[in-house]
Amino acid sequence: MTASRPAWSKRVHEPITSAELAERAATWAPLADDVRELVEATILSQVEPDVVAEVRSHIAAALDLLRKRTDTGSHGVHVNDDGDVWHWGNAATGLRNAIAPPMSEVSNADGRAVYEATLGAAYEGPPGCVHGGWIALAIDHASGRTAHIHAGGTTFTGTLTVKYLQPTRLGPITTRAWVAATGRNSFTVHSELATTDGVCATGEGIFVLAPWLRSS
Amino acid sequence: MTASRPAWSKRVHEPITSAELAERAATWAPLADDVRELVEATILSQVEPDVVAEVRSHIAAALDLLRKRTDTGSHGVHVNDDGDVWHWGNAATGLRNAIAPPMSEVSNADGRAVYEATLGAAYEGPPGCVHGGWIALAIDHASGRTAHIHAGGTTFTGTLTVKYLQPTRLGPITTRAWVAATGRNSFTVHSELATTDGVCATGEGIFVLAPWLRSS
Known part of the structure; x- marks a missing residue:
């Protein structure tokens, strides 16, 4: 017997x-993209309070316009009859999500994936360096998508282990992930995150097939 | 002999x-806070292209104003003579960083810390749920800060392991971290992330004291 697909995993x-x-x-x-620039400018600007007040009035106007007609909750995953699948709110890759750098999928086939992103001021942890949590996020996303493509359907992260080898300077990063072992309903994915300084972190994730996709 | 403090770790x-x-x-x-609302509205709005164009002209004006006088690179860590330390660009907690939810430190003493945050549409991974990478980020940040406070100075994440127990619904989260073991120059920190559904993920991190703080 196959478990049923939970409501939260439904596609629109x-x-x-x-x-x-x-x-x-x-x-x-x-x-x-504009909002990404605004996020960074909000961190780095050194203008006076009266200018900040003027900026806020522009943002209030922008918000009023966007909220004339709006969805609530979250974006979710969408599909159409042409076979397109889009998740524009995704925190790592979402086309409409200014929190996403976004990570862009350079390739993902044969159990191997490569993602590229540029992490600026908004991704800072130690001065001038990428926040360790964003390193884990990039590794989690690349590994999870690799497992998903390899499995041909939804997988869940069971355990993710990240080893930090050296500080990761802000700027361009490349994240690679590959399937290292395959079980009946689980996959071990290895990964690494690199900059021009070399490999900064490595990852090992254990992903399990969604219950509703498992063979009985 | 103590290693010297690298340039990237300097405070302003x-x-x-x-x-x-x-x-x-x-x-x-x-x-x-306004920019955080704008990030979410950019994901959820359903207005027509001509309205989006109008929104973009407001954001362009806001950017022009903020860039009249601006820093470059990243915010970094700042200090003053009154003993204040601030890192307003931090990706998890930064007061000026719209990517940070922000996580707010409810308490951090005696080797135990509690953080609260509300993760909305911008933090989505699976439909309606928090992206697994943001779960790792919250656990990394709470654990790293706990190690830092306990050590009385900079620590680096050596290894972080996150176990995912159940999907984490978008909304309020609480992240707790506590020092589980202390070595000469290293600390093991355990952690958990919970919602009203209970504990959704647990973490184990090994943190090492910055080389320039170690006893010889």
Whole structure:
């Protein structure tokens, strides 16, 4: 017997074509890029309080406009009849999520994936360096997606272990993940995160197939 | 012999009083809160492309204002002569960083720390649930700060292991961390992340004292 798929994992069907989806992406991606710049400028600016007040009035106007018609809760995962799957709110890769650097999937096939991202001021932990938690996040995301593609469906992270080898300077990072071992319903994925300084951290994750996909 | 402190770990001295620092916080914290709302609205809004264009013109104006006078690189860690230490760009807790939820430190003493945060649409991984990487980030931050306070100075994460017990629904989370074992220059910190559903993940981190703080 196969477990049933829980409500929270459901996908939202949208009656749009791939072409309409591309148009929608062209509307929202530039806005998210603007907001990414605003996040960084909010950290680094040195203007006076009266200028900050003026900035806030612009943001209030932007918020009023965006909230004229809005969803609630979260974005979730969407699909259409053309076979597209999109998750524009994803915290690591989301096209509409300004918290996502975003990590971009350079390749993901044959149990190996490569992701690239540029982590600026907003990703800081130790001065000038990437926050250790964001290193874990990049490794988790690359490893989880590798397991998902390899398994052909939803997997859950069981355990993730990250070893920190040296500080990771802010700037471009590359995260690689590959399936190291496959069990009946579980996968071990190894990974590494590198900058121009070399490998800064390595990861080992154990991922398990969603219960509703397991063979009985 | 003690290793020297590397350039990247340096703190920026600011000739301001605690009162002036509080005024500065009162200027920037509300702006970062506005930007957090904008991040979420950018994910959830359903307005038409012409409205998005209008939103972008407000954000462009805000960026122009903030960039009239700006720092470059990253915020770093600042100190003053009153003994205040602030890291407003920190990816987990930064008062000026809209990527930080922010996690707020409810307590941190005697080798035990408690952090609270509310993770909305921008922190999504599986539909309606917190991204596994953000769970690792919250555990890493709470554990690292606990080690830091316990050690009385900078520590580095050696290894962090996170076990995922159940999906973490978007919403309020509490992260607890405590020192489980202390060596000469290293500390083992255990942790857990909980929602109203109970404990969703546990962590074990090994933290090592910065080389320049170690006894020879």
